[in-house]
Amino acid sequence: MEPRCGRATSRSTPAQTHAGRKAAAAAAAFCLCFCLLYPSAVEAGLYTASDQIYLLTPENVESVLVNSTAAMVVEFYASWCGHCVSFSPIYKRLAADTREWKPAVNLAAIDCAAQESRQVCVDHRISGFPAIKFFHAYSAANSQGEVFKGFPRDVQGLRHLIIDNLEAHGEHWPPACPPLEPTSQAEIDVFFQTNTVQHLALIFEKADSYVGREVTLDLLQFENIAVRRVLNTDEHLVTKVGVTEFPSCFLYYPGGNFTRLGVDFEARSFYSYALQRLPGVVRSGKPQPVITDMLTNKTGDIWRPFNSSRVYMADLESTLHYSLRVELAAHTVIKGETLTSLKSYISVLAKYFPGRTVVMNVLKSLNSLLQNETADHIYYEAFKEVLDNTAQAADTALPEVVRWVGCQGSEPHFRRYPCGLWTLFHVLTIQANSTGGSDPLEVLNAMRNYVRSFFGCTYCAEHFERMAAEGLMEVNSLSSAVLWLWSRHNRVNNRIAGALSEDPLFPKIQWPSPEMCSACHTVKENGDHKWNKDKVLGFLLSHFSSSTILTDYLEDEIQILEKQREKHARQQLAPKHVERKAREALNSIMHFPPSPSSVEEEEEEEEDKGEEEEPQDEAVAYEEEEEEEAGDEAPAAGSEMEGKSSEPTSWARAEMEMGHNQRQAHRKPTIVGMRMRELQEDIVDLDSFVNQHFKAKALQLAASSRVKQRTLQREVEQEPRPAFSLGMELDAGLGMVGLQPMKENLELDVGQQRKRLLKRELARQYFGGEPELSHKGRWMSMLSIGFSKLDISLCVMLYFLSSMCLLAMYLFFKNRLRVRRIKIALP
Structure with missing residues (x-):
């Protein structure tokens, strides 16, 4: 055959x-x-x-x-x-x-x-x-x-x-299967002329050996490499190459040069691994490994050189960030079995995670929150408040910057979080073994429950659950827990090797590789590969030890805490900012244009204020601006330092109100609840508008802090009455503006009166009003308080149209009734 x-x-x-x-x-x-x-x-x-x-x-x-x-x-x-x-x-x-x-x-x-x-x-x-x-x-x-x-x-x-x-296939040979029969000198001489591969491996063996055929099939899914058998009976090739032991593997290059493949054991698994790692050898359908300096453009992140034989704390902290802030955030309410899984996960992290002080304080706070929780559920928002240290406890923060180092991939969708999660649980099992944990299954059960309850890849979680159900109960010691997780990790690597999720720069292998731990690999009597588990355990205890974890690329703790304080300050100011935006939106419903004199006065006041005031912190200035808009009176800084009373006098308060009104003069008053009209058609009685504006704006003064009682009578018709001042005090129950009597001999400043009269005259000119109302104008003012002439015209027109409609309906039904009576009278 x-x-x-x-x-x-x-x-x-x-x-x-x-x-x-x-x-x-x-x-x-x-x-x-x-x-x-x-x-x-x-x-x-x-x-x-x-x-x-x-x-x-x-x-x-x-x-x-x-x-x-x-x-x-x-x-x-x-x-x-x-x-x-x-x-x-x-x-x-x-x-x-x-x-x-x-x-x-x-x-x-x-x-x-x-x-x-x-x-x-x-x-x-x-x-x-x-x-x-x-x-x-x-x-x-x-x-x-x-x-x-x-x-x-x-x-x-x-x-x-x-x-x-x-x-035994004969003629119906599988098209994907390479030749398995022994090669000859004639084929080797012309091999590179008829094939485009970069490497040719010759395995010299005896006729009853299967190593050559097994390695040929092991390399079936790889490109740029070909494997051929050479029997020990081929004296010409054996003598030419100088082979003395069987099996052995040699690499043949164009020109007739041979180089022996260096392996620890002359066995199938060692040949296969070494040949798959040759330069240019890649899995079929996979791109060539990406050059390091090209990774920046593909991942959008700076490539960080790293030692593949070490563990980095940056990977562990990035894993915690994604786990606690991204995956857990998908669960608004955590309850039942999911809450139990979260408690065990955080408990294991708080006990065994070898992190920095600031990170450990966060984990301990989260663990205290969950362990003291008596309800059967918890909201993620409450969990997040502790995670983000909203209470601003000292030296407590989990970095929000993601920096993958040992787990970075050549593409954004390669490695990263899955690699980080595996590394995290390897570290936890090693820490539990080193610190003498009492339960061998504590870490493994926490990992199993977390993957089942929170891990985003549902299909992966199902695979891991089935794998855990098979042999997890066989773990009876802390060292066996370390080896169980290692063996399952290798099983997963074997299953997904060659899948679309495999990074071509970091192919899935049985780990640790012979380069990292040559003593971990050995062979059985029949030549099959065998793990030396004692050596593997020693390697794992050293590789994932807390003393060997590198702290390169970590963000400084002081910077982390400073960023957290800034974020907390922004969150505190956010409600005030929202309130301010709402108030500005309310003011924008209907605007009145400012008079030229008021704009000039405001600009002058702003310049004077800018010269007098000292530079302030942004947050403080923001709060003071909010207080000014709300009408709150704050004592001067000098008065506070001198120990004076913080309650201003009525005259000082009046001056503060006047300054506030001047600063707000350019703002256009609004009437809440009314439809906005075209500015060129607005004709509003200023006295009545001010009255309405007080109701809508609650304590915004229109012209002055001291006014006389309003009336529609001429000045000569008014009887002497006491003047009143508009105070800033509010009736807490009714929300009304208080009217305070003023002394009769209190005279207004002449300059202030002239400014106010000038503003009133300019405003009346804009709205089409006259300095003095005629007799007809006074009646119109009384009938149209708060309404424009266009509104009154529309009302009259609607009244006329409704009257005509009623008249038409009356004539129609009257005529129809007359016709029906005539029809009834006919025989």
């Missing part, structure tokens, strides 16, 4: 290879879509979508198995079968081990115990469980597949069995 296979595969051209890689990408996309389209099957049997196994149903079995471009390995099982349950972990590990083979070979499973799937199992003549069948690429509709009789119960044996059946 092997020579036949060799003839079939040796005819592959670069075009066929390119087409095969396209088919590989299509198959990977199909795998993702399949897992998303059948969530119900995920929950039913022994396998889930996260196990990287196709879940077959009667609806999709034909489309998956018939005429497929990839070979299919299918397990037929019954969920009630004890042996099937015991075999399922092995099949899951096989799927994870061969995930890079997917474009050429896919793994699937179907539950024959399910009512809807029984007929499929009957059609494929399944009589016992578990049963495994191999379906060649381009299988016909009536194909029954090749049965694995007496298949091994270990991953390596199953992997070798799959390779044997894959090589």
Whole structure:
């Protein structure tokens, strides 16, 4: 069979290879879509979508198995079968081990115990469980597949069995699968002339070795690299290269040069990892890794050089910011199980987070708030007030600046928060182990509950929940909790490697890499990779220790506290600013133009005021402006310093009111509740307008702080009456302006009287009024107080039209009644 296979595969051209890689990408996309389209099957049997196994149903079995471009390995099982349950972990590990083979070979499973799937199992003549069948690429509709009789119960044996059946394809070779037969000197001599790859790896091995074929399939999804087998029986090549041990791997370059690939162990996993990290080697469909100086333009942020072997506190604080201010903010009310999850999460952070003093004070305040909460719910706004330190406790702040360092990605949607969250919980498990926590599951349960209740990626949260449900109860010590989280992190890396979410600059690998911890990696007797968990634990305890966390790129604590104070001050001024805007909007309903003299006087006063006043703080000036607009009287600064009474005298208050009125002279008075009229048609009696304006504006003075009692009589007709002053005191219950009698011998300043008369004359000229009202004008003034001539004209016109309408209706009905009487009189 092997020579036949060799003839079939040796005819592959670069075009066929390119087409095969396209088919590989299509198959990977199909795998993702399949897992998303059948969530119900995920929950039913022994396998889930996260196990990287196709879940077959009667609806999709034909489309998956018939005429497929990839070979299919299918397990037929019954969920009630004890042996099937015991075999399922092995099949899951096989799927994870061969995930890079997917474009050429896919793994699937179907539950024959399910009512809807029984007929499929009957059609494929399944009589016992578990049963495994191999379906060649381009299988016909009536194909029954090749049965694995007496298949091994270990991953390596199953992997070798799959390779044997894959090589038996003959003419119907999967287009995405590279050649697996041994190469020759003739092919190597012209390799770079017929292929566009940058690297050619030659694995020298014995005839019964599977390492070369396994590494070839492991590199199937990568571009710019090709792998070929060379048997130890090829004396010419073995002698030319100088190979002395098998297996061994050499890189061949144009010109006939060979270089041995440096690895710690001559084994499949070490070869695969080293070849995938060669320059220019990228996963199919992924762009080349981005050059560092180009990242600034793509992320919109400055690229921060960092040490990939260290943890940065900036990542941890950025994670806290996003977790507490963004993800939690999506929950307006937190109650029930969600509140319990939040309490355990904050409690773990307060106990084990190795943060700065200002951050730890925030976490302790939040923990105190939640632990003392007796209600069954809490509002996020209350939580946020403590988080933002609204009470302004000393040395308490969580930075709002996000600075990703070790978790930064080449694109804005790569890494960042998910990377930060993993790092955060690794640090917490290490801190719990170092400080001697009492509960091994304390941190892991807090992480599990947080991800289930708050993590934004729902699909990711479901995967993590299923993963946690499998083996979390096996954790019985603090060190085992550290290793459990590490192993699950690597499982997730294996599952999402090559996905769209993978950053090409930071590919998903089994971590730590051999470069970071060579002692963590070893091999079994059969050559498979094995983790040295003792070395892994030591590496994790050192890598995530609080003493080794770098504080580079952190914002200074003094700056953080200063920014928080400024933000708090702005929040306090915001209500006053809103009130001021509302008052200005009220004033803009209807405006009167200022007279030229008042504008000039106001400008002069502003200039004088600007010369006399000292520079003020912006917030203080803002508050004083609010007090001036509200009509509040504040004592002078000099009086306060000299210890004088802060209550101004009535004369001083009158002077302050006069100055306030002069500053407000350019403002156009308004009448609340009335429709705005065109300015050129406004004719308003000033005395009546002032009276209305007092009611609407509540204590804005119109002309002076001291006026005589208003009347419509001529000055010669008025009887002597006591003068009154308009005081600024308010009746608290009624809100009325008080009238205070003045002394009769109190004379107004001549200059002030002349200014006020000039303003009144100019205003009357603008509104079309006369200095003295005629007899008719006085009656019109009495009848049209607060109304213009246009309003009166409209009223008269409406009265006339309504009268004519009533007259027309009367004539119409009278005429109609006469016609009806005539009709009744006819015989």
